[in-house]
Amino acid sequence: MRAPSSLQKRLGVGLTLGITLLWLGATVGAWLAVRHELNEAFDNALQETAQRILPLAVLEISNREAPDKAQQVAPLKMHKQYLMYLVRDAAGEILMQSHDANPKVFRKHPTEGFTTTRKYRLYGTSALRETVFIEIAEPLEHRREAAREALFALLLPLLALIPISLLGTWLFVRMSLASVVAYRRAVEARGVGDLSPIKVSRLPAEINPLAEAVNHLLERLRKALESERSFTANSAHELRTPLAATLAQVQRLRHEAPEGSLRLRAAKIENALRELARLSEKLMQLAKAEGGGLLSEAPEDLIPLLAHVVDEWRQGSTRQVELLLPAQASVYSTIDPDAFAILLRNLIENALKYGAPDQPIEVSLTGQALLRVINGGPAVPEPVLQHLTERFVRGQSDVGGAGLGLAIVKTIVQGVGGRIMLTSPATGRQDGFEVRVWLPLAAAD
Template identity: 45%
Template sequence: MSARSLRRDLAIGLGAGLTVLWILAMLGATLILREELGEVYDSLMEETADRLLPFMGAEDIADLPPRAEVLLTWALHDAEGMRFSDDADPADFAPDPPEGFSTARDQRHFVRRSGGRVLDIASPLQERREALREVMTALILPALALLPLCLWGIVWFTNRRLRPVADLSTEVAGRSPGDLQALTTPALPAELLPVRDEMNRLMADLSEALAAERAFSANAAHELRTPIAATLAHVQLLRDAADGPLRDRADKAEGELKRVTRLAEKLLQLARAEHAGFVSGPVDVAPILQLVARDFGMSPEIPAAPVVLRIDPDAFAILARNLIENAVHHGRNAEIRLQADGTLVVANDGPVVPPGALAHLTRRFERAGARNAGSGLGLAIVAAVAGNAGFDLTLRSPRQGSVQGFEAIVGPKGGQGAGTLRR
């Protein structure tokens, strides 16, 4: 289930709320206007009756206005019978209407009695409905024209006020896994400040925990070097003085001690790789790669022009050594290639690493099933150096263009290994 958008929910909620309130306001305005128009028309009918009734005693009422401007008609009940105004429909008037206001046959009536005469003023309700419709049209049409502008304003205002949320999200998403510095997103609203402060507190705690772990690993590895070296020297002396089975055991002990020495060195490299930043001034890494590869008796494929990267030279040497060592120990026909854009490709023709194991090779002490080969820290060191140097690391198995082997690609973002850490 995908996450709901707060921006969308706010825009839709506020827009729907505004629309509903607008509709209710129009309905309320319609009811009020209908009542007010009814009162105005009734008042006009009453006033018309009061003004016409004194003239109704004349012998000749032909000069009386046959019809008012507001479509009023009348009927007069007296001793001579019933007389009607021009255009009056006799069917609209009752022979004995009740005094006051009443409604019949879609007509509004007002009856006034005086001196034996009864004046019945009639006004068509259709006229009132038309007047109400015209007034409401004059109100609704401008409101309808402004409603989209109001909805757009809600969307714009919502996006503007939620921009700090996007800025905070962008700052968090732009952090590398090892960057635990405090967040500094400016202009955050009061509601988001506790979120940022709690995230900063959490990252500070994580930074302290990671620093303690790295310090422990580095100190432990450093402290182990001297006693391991001393023990190795004693074992070598014992081996030289021993014969037969004892010498064989001394050889095995010497091998294990050398393995422990290499493990201590790897732990020191890992502690440094996870703790230090390796971005530095431009440096030509081609001679460094040649020097490291020479230790393994290999000749890398290097461009003729200098390959300049912004990385600490020691860090690049650590990265290259661990990649080459991994390729040599876990396969055959190792190849090293440095591209002009600074991408380093190290591959071999070893067995294919299963996808499940490939996804975990940058974990500490992960050997992809080869429990007796290597320390399981080489690719973890490579991943740490690449991350702190701002490089990308890609692991493939089988290697590109083959059905077997393993390939590691590391280089600046945007090169062949562009993207986040991939496997």
């Protein structure tokens, strides 16, 4: 898959390239027009100069004693002269010339009007019925330099324009996309199980339909999940009463049946019914765990809850359950007390069920709301361990069960934004099984 390209980069480069090309086009157009106007102005000046000098030259020549002797006009001041001129008669004989005039630049015979040679622009005009001619030459380099300077002046702003356009587009796109980034953050910040619509204000019109579509999808997903959950919870709930009634009947049947195969069969049915009741109880717990509402409004102290649940088990079982509490008096967490009790019951139930009967069960809580349940018994291999938290997955065991206990625990932990880790053998031991659960710690209010 190709990496997605950045809109910012594409717009920045595209717009800058477009502006540069347009500017270059405009520059060429402007430059052509400027060059044309410059040429016209230079030609005008040339023509004007010739027409000013000519009458003076004619006057000077006609006043001379030896009229045929060519005369060089001494310059008034030494300066870099752009223009040079020749005054000739019709035969091409030079009558007068500017001090640096080079006759090679001019044609052999005088011509009237404008002509262009390789290096010069020439203008010629005559007086006294075409007997005296004046021609002026101006180096073309002079005009070219002016045109070059005009071109530079037009191109110079491009140097500033390119970085300004790149930076400007980048900043502008970044500002325009700020709400999209906020939307992405809102989506990312969603915890597991939060399928409520995502609200973000002022999204660009192009993105808004996308956000609405996502919200519709979330809504449909939420409804589908909700109906699945409520179906599970309702069925489990509806099964409770008939199951309890049937169980009572079967118990009576077992008591009343004579010793022998009938009583044995009644006992088997009774066990199967108990198993069924446990399964329906676990399904209800799972549906509750998946249904959200696992966080309580106000933080609760975990220590009394923990002590209460452990006491329950101590009374119901002859096995030893050790409880290790932190030095501090209370550990507050945002987990819902009912959810915490379900989680803890499932972990202790497992430890009693699968732990070595001769070793005590260790339940501990740290000040950082880290809950640990440790039991003895043979170590569980790593590949098996990884899948134990999945639904309906069980390890190798003779004891019955549905494979839902650890799935319920994991769902609750994820729902409150905590973390769970299974370790076997237990830390610092050769054997045993350890479950660590990091619960969300809250400040006491």
